Amino acid sequence: MLLALQILFGVLAAGTGIGLIVDIAKNRMDALKSANGKQWAAGFTVGIIANFLDTLGCGSYAPSTFMYKLFNQMDDIDIPGTLNIGDTFPVIFEAFIFTASVDCDPMFLWIMYICAAVGSFGFATIVTKWPRNKIRYALGFIMIPLALIMLCKNTGVGPFGAVGTATGLTGWKLIVAAGLNILWGALMDIGFGLYAPCMATCLLLGVDGTACFPVFMGSCACLMPACSIEFIKTHRYDVSHTIGNAVGGCIGVFIAWKLVTNLPMFWLINLICVVLLWTSYTLISAANKDKKAGIA
Numbered sequence: 583m584l585l586a587l588q589i590l591f592g593v594l595a596a597g598t599g600i601g602l603i604v605d606i607a608k609n610r611m612d613a614l615k616s617a618n619g620k621q622w623a624a625g626f627t628v629g630i631i632a633n634f635l636d637t638l639g640c641g642s643y644a645p646s647t648f649m650y651k652l653f654n655q656m657d658d659i660d661i662p663g664t665l666n667i668g669d670t671f672p673v674i675f676e677a678f679i680f681t682a683s684v685d686c687d688p689m690f691l692w693i694m695y696i697c698a699a700v701g702s703f704g705f706a707t708i709v710t711k712w713p714r715n716k717i718r719y720a721l722g723f724i725m726i727p728l729a730l731i732m733l734c735k736n737t738g739v740g741p742f743g744a745v746g747t748a749t750g751l752t753g754w755k756l757i758v759a760a761g762l763n764i765l766w767g768a769l770m771d772i773g774f775g776l777y778a779p780c781m782a783t784c785l786l787l788g789v790d791g792t793a794c795f796p797v798f799m800g801s802c803a804c805l806m807p808a809c810s811i812e813f814i815k816t817h818r819y820d821v822s823h824t825i826g827n828a829v830g831g832c833i834g835v836f837i838a839w840k841l842v843t844n845l846p847m848f849w850l851i852n853l854i855c856v857v858l859l860w861t862s863y864t865l866i867s868a869a870n871k872d873k874k875a876g877i878a
Contacts, residue, residue: 643775681796718868
């Protein structure tokens with residue numbers, strides 16, 4: 583069953599890669615040849631840094647967007663496609679190495695991956711009609727107590743019990759996790775990252791901190807290729823930044839993987855709590871900014 587997951591990730595990476603290569607060969611050779619050294623360096627640098635942070639559970643889109651705006655080497659309209667396509671390969675690489683190196687129940691992984699895909703592909707038309715700021719506020723404020731509860735569990739403070747050690751879930755816990763992963767997958771369609779809420783879900787239901795990583799990484803790995811193909815079809819991506827991001831991103835993932843798998847569990851859980859609090863802050867800040875600008 584684990585081998586089947588590895589094959590799935592390989593097929594997803596190959597399909598996206600072939601689509602990208604074919605489009606560049608047919609339609610984007612001029613853009614490839616005209617790219618300068620600064621553009622290649624920017625894509626490579628962003629890929630390493632953002633996907634290093636992504637592997638630690640921090641997400642890559644926000645830091646990538648910030649750095650691309652800072653370098654100012656491509657048109658803003660190409661940033662979303664560059665991020666989706668360029669990060670697809672590092673995210674699949676994340677899923678591949680963490681499913682291979684971290685002990686997690688394969689059946690649990692399959693169920694969570696399928697649910698994330700169902701949420702993303704089955705509920706896209708529904709979720710895209712939901713008010714973005716209300717979702718931001720809801721998720722942002724929910725993550726604060728979740729992070730605090732996890733911190734208390736990790737440090738033995740309060741009545742919350744010990745941190746979980748499970749490598750999978752069964753019974754009602756599996757039903758809750760699967761149902762919520764459908765929601766997290768659906769929210770990906772309107773720009774909400776799956777990593778933090780999926781991580782919080784697994785942790786609070788008793789999954790070991792390290793075992794959470796293949797769950798949320800694989801969930802995203804099953805979603806991103808479909809989005810990437812759409813951007814490739816419409817040519818809404820910067821060629822050099824996308825390739826640089828993909829190559830640098832895989833290097834960043836490898837470096838962070840070595841750090842995560844060697845980090846003591848106590849500090850890993852603390853890191854995850856910090857990620858949850860940071861995600862809460864970014865969601866609430868974005869909602870406040872849009873609210874002031876009159877955006878619902």
